[in-house]
Amino acid sequence: MxxxxxxxxxxxxxxxxxxxxxRALNGTGQIAPPTRAAIEAAxxxxxxxxxxxxxxxxxxxxxxxxxxxxxxxxxxxAALVSGIQQxxxxxxYTMLLCTTEGEAEREEQYLSLLRAQQVDGALVxxxxxxxxxxAGFVRDGFPIVCLDRDVDSDSIPLVQVxxxxxxxxxxxxxxxxxxxxxxHVTGALDLGISEERLAGYSEALAAAGMPADPRLVAEGRFTxxxxxxxxxxxxxxxxxxxxxxxxNDLSALGVLNAxxxxxxxxxxxxSVVGFDDLRLSAFTTPPLTTIKQPAAExxxxxxxxxxxxxxxxxxxxxxxxxxxxxxxxESTAEPA
Amino acid sequence: MxxxxxxxxxxxxxxxxxxxxxRALNGTGQIAPPTRAAIEAAxxxxxxxxxxxxxxxxxxxxxxxxxxxxxxxxxxxAALVSGIQQxxxxxxYTMLLCTTEGEAEREEQYLSLLRAQQVDGALVxxxxxxxxxxAGFVRDGFPIVCLDRDVDSDSIPLVQVxxxxxxxxxxxxxxxxxxxxxxHVTGALDLGISEERLAGYSEALAAAGMPADPRLVAEGRFTxxxxxxxxxxxxxxxxxxxxxxxxNDLSALGVLNAxxxxxxxxxxxxSVVGFDDLRLSAFTTPPLTTIKQPAAExxxxxxxxxxxxxxxxxxxxxxxxxxxxxxxxESTAEPA
DNA sequence: CGGCCTCATGTAAGCGCTTACGGTAACCGC
DNA sequence: GCGGTTACCGTAAGCGCTTACATGAGGCCG
Numbered sequence: 001m002x003x004x005x006x007x008x009x010x011x012x013x014x015x016x017x018x019x020x021x022x023r024a025l026n027g028t029g030q031i032a033p034p035t036r037a038a039i040e041a042a043x044x045x046x047x048x049x050x051x052x053x054x055x056x057x058x059x060x061x062x063x064x065x066x067x068x069x070x071x072x073x074x075x076x077x078a079a080l081v082s083g084i085q086q087x088x089x090x091x092x093y094t095m096l097l098c099t100t101e102g103e104a105e106r107e108e109q110y111l112s113l114l115r116a117q118q119v120d121g122a123l124v125x126x127x128x129x130x131x132x133x134x135a136g137f138v139r140d141g142f143p144i145v146c147l148d149r150d151v152d153s154d155s156i157p158l159v160q161v162x163x164x165x166x167x168x169x170x171x172x173x174x175x176x177x178x179x180x181x182x183x184h185v186t187g188a189l190d191l192g193i194s195e196e197r198l199a200g201y202s203e204a205l206a207a208a209g210m211p212a213d214p215r216l217v218a219e220g221r222f223t224x225x226x227x228x229x230x231x232x233x234x235x236x237x238x239x240x241x242x243x244x245x246x247x248n249d250l251s252a253l254g255v256l257n258a259x260x261x262x263x264x265x266x267x268x269x270x271s272v273v274g275f276d277d278l279r280l281s282a283f284t285t286p287p288l289t290t291i292k293q294p295a296a297e298x299x300x301x302x303x304x305x306x307x308x309x310x311x312x313x314x315x316x317x318x319x320x321x322x323x324x325x326x327x328x329x330e331s332t333a334e335p336a
Numbered sequence: 337m338x339x340x341x342x343x344x345x346x347x348x349x350x351x352x353x354x355x356x357x358x359r360a361l362n363g364t365g366q367i368a369p370p371t372r373a374a375i376e377a378a379x380x381x382x383x384x385x386x387x388x389x390x391x392x393x394x395x396x397x398x399x400x401x402x403x404x405x406x407x408x409x410x411x412x413x414a415a416l417v418s419g420i421q422q423x424x425x426x427x428x429y430t431m432l433l434c435t436t437e438g439e440a441e442r443e444e445q446y447l448s449l450l451r452a453q454q455v456d457g458a459l460v461x462x463x464x465x466x467x468x469x470x471a472g473f474v475r476d477g478f479p480i481v482c483l484d485r486d487v488d489s490d491s492i493p494l495v496q497v498x499x500x501x502x503x504x505x506x507x508x509x510x511x512x513x514x515x516x517x518x519x520h521v522t523g524a525l526d527l528g529i530s531e532e533r534l535a536g537y538s539e540a541l542a543a544a545g546m547p548a549d550p551r552l553v554a555e556g557r558f559t560x561x562x563x564x565x566x567x568x569x570x571x572x573x574x575x576x577x578x579x580x581x582x583x584n585d586l587s588a589l590g591v592l593n594a595x596x597x598x599x600x601x602x603x604x605x606x607s608v609v610g611f612d613d614l615r616l617s618a619f620t621t622p623p624l625t626t627i628k629q630p631a632a633e634x635x636x637x638x639x640x641x642x643x644x645x646x647x648x649x650x651x652x653x654x655x656x657x658x659x660x661x662x663x664x665x666e667s668t669a670e671p672a
Numbered sequence: 673c674g675g676c677c678t679c680a681t682g683t684a685a686g687c688g689c690t691t692a693c694g695g696t697a698a699c700c701g702c
Numbered sequence: 703g704c705g706g707t708t709a710c711c712g713t714a715a716g717c718g719c720t721t722a723c724a725t726g727a728g729g730c731c732g
Contacts, residue, residue: 049451049452054393057717057719073414082409086435260622284621344689353711354689355713365710367711386688390717
């Protein structure tokens with residue numbers, strides 16, 4: 001508990017002024033080698049570490065970025081967190097994690113708290129907050145980068161995967177295998193990405209000349225449980241489905257589970273494709289065919305974009321859209 | 337970007353001193369109702385929000401706690417994060433997340449960075465850092481609460497589940513079903529919890545009068561992949577296994593996968609039990625029998641303990657050991 | 673050798689807040 | 703009407719840093 005040494009202690013011990021210590025420690029200005037050595041020795045002896053708070057007060061930068069996520073229970077988000085954390089750290093930033101539970105109110109509350117905390121910027125994903133409110137923060141000089149979300153506003157940089165393409169890829173794979181009764185369990189429909197994936201699904205169907213059948217789409221929420229329920233509904237409304245595209249891998253898990261429970265074999269009776277390519281998706285029974293999101297790339301791009309913004313660099317290209325890819329495993333096959 | 341208003345602006349507008357504004361905002365001291373109203377009006381008009389950094393500099397408290405985790409890819413940790421975040425927020429704290437990749441060096445680096453950042457305290461889980469180094473931080477007045485780890489030091493409060501009991505519960509369940517060739521895929525053996533679960537397994541075997549057979553235990557690392565590999569090894573060394581206890585649900589996923597791949601039915605040919613009770617474990621094929629860790633309770637207890645410590649309250653009881661419970665689903669049955 | 677430039681360092685202000693201390697006015701009981 | 707409270711508020715110091723500006727010592731040139 002002994003009071004931590006301050007820059008004054010170091011200065012006194014090294015026989016210089018605090019300004020010199022500060023300069024030596026931050027590498028600004030020129031320091032005579034002997035002086036530098038004396039300072040380093042003093043730092044060492046005292047076990048001095050600069051107080052970041054005091055520094056932030058004057059520099060107005062905390063070297064901290066925040067990440068706003070609806071929840072962390074989805075392993076895809078977890079992967080994102082991991083990547084972002086890593087890149088942030090390598091740039092000398094720390095990361096504050098905020099989960100919003102998908103409530104717009106909580107999102108705004110957090111954002112304004114973060115600004116008061118002098119956080120340098122935020123990465124936001126799956127936000128429900130209206131784009132203009134987000135843009136408001138940006139206009140006030142609080143850098144924000146959106147992940148995985150369709151905001152129209154040009155003022156907010158965006159990094160996301162092409163969800164529509166992903167939906168199309170998944171559906172085309174199924175069509176190519178010979179399926180014609182292809183169901184879809186959607187994600188939470190108040191999120192733009194869910195609409196996009198659904199649109200990709202519809203597009204692929206249309207392109208193959210297949211009619212859109214509302215009985216073939218069930219609304220989900222990106223969770224295991226909603227995948228389970230979605231398939232039960234699907235099976236009831238359209239017992240002849242031979243394939244289902246789940247809006248994400250987590251709900252595909254529920255799909256697999258419900259199918260097994262109903263006595264259907266995968267892929268013998270019904271093929272399943274997911275979206276995300278979680279690490280665990282290679283280990284489901286059977287291993288899941290899915291659309292891979294380049295989580296690592298998203299994390300890197302977004303983090304570096306945000307850090308650039310906090311340093312005052314211009315945003316440059318505002319929309320970064322990455323390409324998803326199809327990963328074929330064993331949950332899909334030709335229809336019987 | 338227009339400079340954010342400071343407490344001086346508010347004071348001037350309200351016609352009082354900054355001291356009064358500060359007192360009014362923090363609820364300290366007595367403020368005449370008209371004065372308070374004037375201040376509130378000024379705050380409102382200016383859109384003032386106190387600068388947390390400046391406050392922290394004088395109060396020496398940031399209302400921030402850190403959470404150190406080996407990685408976030410494990411959904412069990414994700415659940416913990418979620419719970420901790422929630423409780424922290426409800427106490428007015430924000431949470432900094434740090435993933436250490438299981439490297440002791442990174443752990444210490446983080447801890448000392450965090451202290452420099454004036455973080456109020458840390459929750460640490462799965463740390464490899466020697467207990468005495470951790471204790472060093474505590475001795476310096478940096479509150480730390482350990483989760484899920486066996487540190488002997490009395491100075492570090494501990495919240496964890498009884499891992500040995502969990503291992504015993506899992507194994508006893510299998511024994512009760514009539515299994516006698518029970519394998520175990522361990523967790524990372526440099527972590528105390530893995531040893532504990534293994535010890536529980538061995539104890540149960542011994543209590544039932546079954547010989548310990550080294551061919552029945554394979555070393556894993558808590559990952560899907562290590563579960564997969566572990567079972568392959570097990571199947572080779574002891575083809576007559578009829579049940580396996582995986583050290584966590586994630587590796588149980590790999591176990592399930594490897595078993596299916598080798599043509600064995602679960603639970604027909606081999607029973608499987610995991611540990612953690614992830615949300616997704618109810619949706620594996622077949623749904624996984626597992627040992628439930630009370631993640632929500634752990635999160636709450638640990639967070640409140642830590643926040644208490646940061647407020648200078650004494651630790652009280654130092655070791656909090658919670659009880660795991662058996663959740664029976666469909667991956668276990670009597671041997672054929 | 674005087675003027676000028678460069679290098680190294682010190683002085684001191686100030687970031688936006690909290691809070692110990694002191695002061696004033698109103699109010700109490702006697 | 704006076705000492706003593708009590709309620710409210712202002713003054714000013716100071717948290718631990720960074721940095722604009724000033725200063726002084728050499729070095730170099732003509």
